[in-house]
Amino acid sequence: MRAAISGDAGAYRHFLAAVTPFLRALARRRCESFGIAGGDAEDIVQEVLLAIHLKRGTWDQSRPIGPWISTIVRNKMIDTMRRRGRKVMVPIEDVIDTLEAEERADNLEHRDIERLLGRLKEQQRDIVQSISVNGTSVRETADRLKMSEGAVRVTLHRALKALAAFYRSDQG
Amino acid sequence: MKTDDLINALAQDAPVRWRFDRVFASATVTGVLIALVVFCAGIGIRPDITSAMETVRFLFKFVVTLSLAVAALGLILRIGRPGLSSGKWGWALGIAPALLVAAVILEMTAVPQSAWEARWIGTNAPFCMTLIPLMALGPLACLLFVLRQGAPARPGLAGAVAGLAASGIAATFYASHCPDDSPFFVATWYPLATGIVVLIGYLAGSRLLRW
Numbered sequence: 001m002r003a004a005i006s007g008d009a010g011a012y013r014h015f016l017a018a019v020t021p022f023l024r025a026l027a028r029r030r031c032e033s034f035g036i037a038g039g040d041a042e043d044i045v046q047e048v049l050l051a052i053h054l055k056r057g058t059w060d061q062s063r064p065i066g067p068w069i070s071t072i073v074r075n076k077m078i079d080t081m082r083r084r085g086r087k088v089m090v091p092i093e094d095v096i097d098t099l100e101a102e103e104r105a106d107n108l109e110h111r112d113i114e115r116l117l118g119r120l121k122e123q124q125r126d127i128v129q130s131i132s133v134n135g136t137s138v139r140e141t142a143d144r145l146k147m148s149e150g151a152v153r154v155t156l157h158r159a160l161k162a163l164a165a166f167y168r169s170d171q172g
Numbered sequence: 173m174k175t176d177d178l179i180n181a182l183a184q185d186a187p188v189r190w191r192f193d194r195v196f197a198s199a200t201v202t203g204v205l206i207a208l209v210v211f212c213a214g215i216g217i218r219p220d221i222t223s224a225m226e227t228v229r230f231l232f233k234f235v236v237t238l239s240l241a242v243a244a245l246g247l248i249l250r251i252g253r254p255g256l257s258s259g260k261w262g263w264a265l266g267i268a269p270a271l272l273v274a275a276v277i278l279e280m281t282a283v284p285q286s287a288w289e290a291r292w293i294g295t296n297a298p299f300c301m302t303l304i305p306l307m308a309l310g311p312l313a314c315l316l317f318v319l320r321q322g323a324p325a326r327p328g329l330a331g332a333v334a335g336l337a338a339s340g341i342a343a344t345f346y347a348s349h350c351p352d353d354s355p356f357f358v359a360t361w362y363p364l365a366t367g368i369v370v371l372i373g374y375l376a377g378s379r380l381l382r383w
Contacts, residue, residue, distance in 0.1 A: 067255035
């Protein structure tokens with residue numbers, strides 16, 4: 001992560017890939033205990049990754065990174081749980097909620113990053129998809145769109161911030 | 173989009189553009205400067221400053237306001253970063269109120285009861301109640317900006333602490349203008365003015381500081 005903060009994309013990818021399984025395990029466990037459909041766990045993982053990304057400037061590099069990540073995960077999970085199931089705190093409704101949660105997952109549109117991507121500006125969406133799904137580099141994307149590399153980077157950064165804001169404002 | 177794809181996108185955005193402690197330092201300096209400009213343009217230092225400097229009551233006002241400002245600023249630096257407890261800075265917030273209570277008790281013993289009311293009401297209360305919040309607005313905006321970059325667990329509370337720090341800064345300037353030096357006055361009107369700013373900070377924080 002220290003290398004990543006100084007701008008080493010490879011080291012950063014490595015770091016994110018390494019924490020993801022840990023985040024996934026946490027998210028699944030939380031979803032199970034709160035009776036939320038298991039498929040939503042991956043949405044939580046993605047939201048937490050975005051939060052880690054956008055708030056990484058708050059990590060004090062002289063301290064261990066573990067507590068920092070755990071706190072972000074905990075805060076994000078509390079947020080998500082609040083948004084998704086206000087009733088889950090009441091024990092008697094736990095069972096009912098679990099039953100309903102399974103129905104809900106089928107009936108309602110899945111609240112995932114795909115839908116939020118659709119709310120980005122066209123150019124932002126294009127750049128995010130080009131770099132993420134197609135795996136092209138910033139350089140290639142810049143060439144294709146006839147933009148400068150710097151402009152692509154700025155657009156990417158703004159798009160990621162916008163995605164995090166969509167997650168936050170989405171009442172599920 | 174799969175999680176691996178998202179990681180691709182995040183990795184391409186690797187360099188960090190800001191560090192929390194640096195944003196905090198520059199925003200705090202900016203906030204103090206804004207308050208200073210408003211102070212100089214609007215009210216300025218009281219004319220009898222040289223004789224006032226020799227009285228304990230006048231100097232004591234700064235001890236209170238600065239201890240509030242420093243404690244609240246230290247706390248902001250911690251609550252903006254995930255994984256840190258408020259620690260001793262949370263306790264340090266208690267210093268200013270404790271000093272005020274002690275000073276009020278001392279003043280009660282030092283001043284005859286007949287003079288209490290005049291000292292308590294003072295001459296400047298309406299100014300105190302408006303000027304402190306007005307001068308606090310600049311620093312408050314700067315500190316809310318800092319906390320927006322940060323990741324406070326409880327947004328409303330973080331905004332309220334920003335309000336405390338901003339009032340501490342504003343009250344420090346105001347204290348050098350106000351001719352009312354009695355702890356009776358300071359313990360009544362300063363906290364009321366601070367309360368207004370804290371409320372603004374709380375309301376703004378619970379809206380602006382979610383992440």
